[in-house]
Amino acid sequence: AGNRSVHLTRLGESGQVLDDPPLAPPASALQQTSPRLASNGDVTLMVWQQWSASGDPVLIFASRFSPAGAFLDTAVQLDGGGGGVTASAIEGSFDATNFVVSWAYFWPKSELYVARVSPAGAVLDPGGKLLATGDVSRMTLASGDGVSLAAWSDSKNGNIYLRDIY
Numbered sequence: 001a002g003n004r005s006v007h008l009t010r011l012g013e014s015g016q017v018l019d020d021p022p023l024a025p026p027a028s029a030l031q032q033t034s035p036r037l038a039s040n041g042d043v044t045l046m047v048w049q050q051w052s053a054s055g056d057p058v059l060i061f062a063s064r065f066s067p068a069g070a071f072l073d074t075a076v077q078l079d080g081g082g083g084g085v086t087a088s089a090i091e092g093s094f095d096a097t098n099f100v101v102s103w104a105y106f107w108p109k110s111e112l113y114v115a116r117v118s119p120a121g122a123v124l125d126p127g128g129k130l131l132a133t134g135d136v137s138r139m140t141l142a143s144g145d146g147v148s149l150a151a152w153s154d155s156k157n158g159n160i161y162l163r164d165i166y
Contacts, residue, residue, distance in 0.1 A: 004031050005024060005031075005032045006024065006032045006033065007022035007035075008023050008037070009023065010069055019069055023065070023071070025046060025063040025075050026063065026071065026074045026075050028050060030050050030052070031050065031051040032048050032049070032050045032051075032061075033048065034048055034049045035048040036101075038092030038099050038101070039094060040099070040119055042067065042119070043064050043119050044064065045064050045099040045101070045117060046063055046065065047060065047061065047078070047101050047103075048061055048062075049061075049103070050075075059081055060078045060090065060128075061075040061077055062075065062078055062092075062099075062117055063076070072121065073121045076121065078117070078123060079103065080126075080127030089102075089104040089136075091139065092141070093141050093143035093144075093148065095116075095144060095146055095148050096143075096144060096146050097146055098117060098118050098119070098124060099116065099117040099119070100115075101114065101141075102115075102139060102141045103128070103139075104136045104137070104152065110134055110136045110137075112130070112131045112139055112150070113128035113129060113130055113131060114129050114131055114141075114148070115127075131150055132152060132154065136154050137152065137153055138152060139151070139152040
């Protein structure tokens with residue numbers, strides 16, 4: 001009670017709301033925030049951050065749902081659980097073979113990770129793959145034709161006001 005949770009609703013071709021009340025992934029008593037969606041045209045993957053029972057670190061979860069709005073599995077954890085207290089930059093896309101999810105921890109360490117999830121729901125990169133370290137921020141992700149592109153900025157140059165883009 002009182003915790004935030006993530007929800008979604010499907011919209012019809014003319015923009016009508018198809019789910020009232022909105023759909024939600026498998027219930028959690030913990031706070032869930034920052035939902036993102038990625039679709040392969042058949043199955044949609046919803047990713048979000050969820051606070052751990054101790055309040056930190058945040059954990060990154062995903063769950064698939066069908067075009068009919070049914071969740072296809074329980075929430076699966078993508079990260080290794082040893083991340084930061086804040087992970088507000090979460091992105092998801094589909095590379096024509098798998099879903100690709102990226103997330104960045106901002107405190108107490110700054111790291112950018114990516115993990116793939118198959119259309120069947122298997123986590124192909126448990127714990128994620130580390131892409132970058134050091135004051136990572138403003139991350140985005142795009143995928144297609146079997147390739148993904150992650151872009152982010154950081155201040156490895158020593159100036160937090162003049163960020164580099166990778």
